[in-house]
Amino acid sequence: MKAIVVDKNSADGLDYSIQKKIFEENGIEFVLEDCQTEDEIIEKCKDADALLVIYRQITPRIMDALEHCKVILRYGIGYDVIDVKAATERGIKVCNSPVHCLDEVATHTIAMILAMERQLVFYNDLVKRGQWLANAGFKPHRLSSQTLGFVGFGHIARRAAEFAKGFGFRMIAYDPFLPEEVVKASGAEKVELDQLFAEADIVSLHTPLMDSTFHLIDKEAITKMKDGVMIVNTSRGPIIAIDDLMEAVKEGKVKSAALDVVEGEPITVANHPLFETGRIICSPHAAYNSVEAEQQMMEVLAQTATDVLNGKNPANIVNKKELGLV
Numbered sequence: 107m108k109a110i111v112v113d114k115n116s117a118d119g120l121d122y123s124i125q126k127k128i129f130e131e132n133g134i135e136f137v138l139e140d141c142q143t144e145d146e147i148i149e150k151c152k153d154a155d156a157l158l159v160i161y162r163q164i165t166p167r168i169m170d171a172l173e174h175c176k177v178i179l180r181y182g183i184g185y186d187v188i189d190v191k192a193a194t195e196r197g198i199k200v201c202n203s204p205v206h207c208l209d210e211v212a213t214h215t216i217a218m219i220l221a222m223e224r225q226l227v228f229y230n231d232l233v234k235r236g237q238w239l240a241n242a243g244f245k246p247h248r249l250s251s252q253t254l255g256f257v258g259f260g261h262i263a264r265r266a267a268e269f270a271k272g273f274g275f276r277m278i279a280y281d282p283f284l285p286e287e288v289v290k291a292s293g294a295e296k297v298e299l300d301q302l303f304a305e306a307d308i309v310s311l312h313t314p315l316m317d318s319t320f321h322l323i324d325k326e327a328i329t330k331m332k333d334g335v336m337i338v339n340t341s342r343g344p345i346i347a348i349d350d351l352m353e354a355v356k357e358g359k360v361k362s363a364a365l366d367v368v369e370g371e372p373i374t375v376a377n378h379p380l381f382e383t384g385r386i387i388c389s390p391h392a393a394y395n396s397v398e399a400e401q402q403m404m405e406v407l408a409q410t411a412t413d414v415l416n417g418k419n420p421a422n423i424v425n426k427k428e429l430g431l432v
Contacts, residue, residue: 109156114138116160128408156411166192177414186315194428206403207394212265214393218364250274255306258313264292303330315342325350334361340393343367366393
């Protein structure tokens with residue numbers, strides 16, 4: 107049996123030694139590839155029993171070329187790079203690592219909120235230019251005077267809410283898939299999306315990328331928000347229509363934005379238009395990252411692949427219901 111990583115270099119600095127050890131102990135050959143195109147994936151990965159992917163799109167055409175693939179696994183929580191419907195139609199299990207970076211992304215969310223409200227990046231840039239101006243920029247508000255709105259209230263958002271409690275935020279959440287008692291147990295009030303837009307001083311995005319969430323935050327949505335709203339995105343870039351956001355920041359409707367993910371990422375050019383106003387801060391899709399999170403993810407995915415190849419049905423099969431396994 108063979109497990110193949112499609113795009114080993116898509117995320118810099120990953121250590122695959124844990125996975126190599128687990129696969130070898132279970133008699134599974136482990137191969138690291140760095141495929142760039144659909145054709146290259148087909149050529150180099152067609153004999154995979156387990157296919158592991160970081161960012162490359164796994165399409166129906168690729169799946170049709172896989173000779174005996176039983177499982178496709180995504181490095182991370184989200185799995186939008188995999189056509190799950192197509193995998194299900196072909197009897198292929200799709201798995202993710204659902205909880206390895208809850209603390210990390212929640213921490214990053216709070217860090218971005220603090221960096222925006224306290225203008226840390228803005229002040230740092232001023233001081234580097236020799237400008238010691240404590241009242242430059244906008245006047246910050248006390249966190250306990252503000253409403254923090256979560257769009258999507260899954261595991262990461264609920265962990266962020268735990269962290270946010272200590273700052274005294276009023277917290278509201280929109281999530282059509284969660285009962286009110288779950289939202290309330292985390293210290294938030296369940297509201298409809300338009301109410302969240304109208305009342306939140308900070309909008310924090312935590313939804314998966316689906317057809318219904320693509321460009322969820324666009325010009326129309328931003329118009330419904332408070333003047334001077336701040337927006338955080340640690341979920342998926344295309345949830346925000348980036349041109350609409352940049353325009354709203356220029357106009358002052360959005361006071362500041364903090365993005366760990368960006369539509370069209372990665373950003374690989376200097377002086378990108380995103381940074382013209384100085385009111386948008388960005389990190390390179392790094393919210394998930396820590397020593398502990400990476401180790402847990404590597405262990406979970408290697409063990410999951412091993413279990414599936416040995417006839418088991420682990421809990422993190424995302425299309426388990428569709429495959430009739432529950």
